[in-house]
Amino acid sequence: MLRQLPNKTEVADLLVDVSQTGLASGLEFELFNPESEVPREFYAELPIKIRVVGDYHEFGDFVSGVATLPRIVTLHNVNIKRRGSKEGGGLVMNLTAKTYRYLEDSERSGGSSKKKKGKKGKKGKKSGGKA
Template sequence: MALDVKKGLGGVKLPVIPWGKLSKLSKAHKLLIAVAILGALWGCFVWFLYMPQTEKITKMSGDLDAAKTKLARLKNVEKNLRAFKKKYRDTELKFKQALKLLPDKHEIPALLSSISNLGAQSGLEFLLFQPQKEVNRNFYAEIPLKIEVTGPYHNVATFFDKVSRLSRIVNIGDVKMTEAKAAKTKSDTVILKTSCTATTYKFIEAKEQPEKGKKRKRKPSKK
């Protein structure tokens, strides 16, 4: 069965182009019609193809810029995190090194014995060697030690110098010097009575630290 072009497809009538009349038009009219057809085709291309693709490209460009911004922010966070981790490791190392200078409770007797021996080695006579009550300072405690010795000034200075060279921290303070009775020896050396406070420190382990906010339970009074 032959297709009737005039009836069109599916029985729908298509407009019949009057080719005979078009051939009789002037060149100017033909040019205008050609321009109109090209304009219509260009408009269809822009509307149906170019504009949707442009919008898609614009959206993808915005998404790309947002992704670049997020990536730059994450890189900055990563950089800061690395710097923070390094700073934390350095601080932790310094803290551990500082703890080595603080004896624990098991080392205190040996440290006090060392201080006493240094005094004897320096030619001093001890009149008083008395540990005082500990003073808690968060993660460490101060251990004051009252000391009174007699001996020449040079010997006292030697003793203080030896104490300062101990591997553990020991601070000498509250130094008072007075001339002792029977002050002069046969060599006319002046004997001084020196009193001072030697303060050492110990590290307090977590289980030893007093818990804040907890009140001691009062024992019920007996009536």
């Protein structure tokens, strides 16, 4: 599974893959905004705000295409609405796509040492309270 997490140099290619999947599905992008990384224990989440215009079947093709990408991409907060008040005006889909990047050892060591210190401090307080 770790092979499905890109490293820093592969993230740009993955963003292109997500964008091309949407275009190949016939969608028109109104927004494609990669946001700041959210670091986790051994990986970082890379959220991307997306707004596309198309029809229901094009949305389905896009979601299916994203699912077949070689890297892990999850879709969150999916919202589909009619575009405008006229019938036949198409649909707008807003969502947050999240991809994940493997953190290098140097990136993890800083975060994990802070967590360890915090846990040790709590244990020390508990044992001190028992004495």
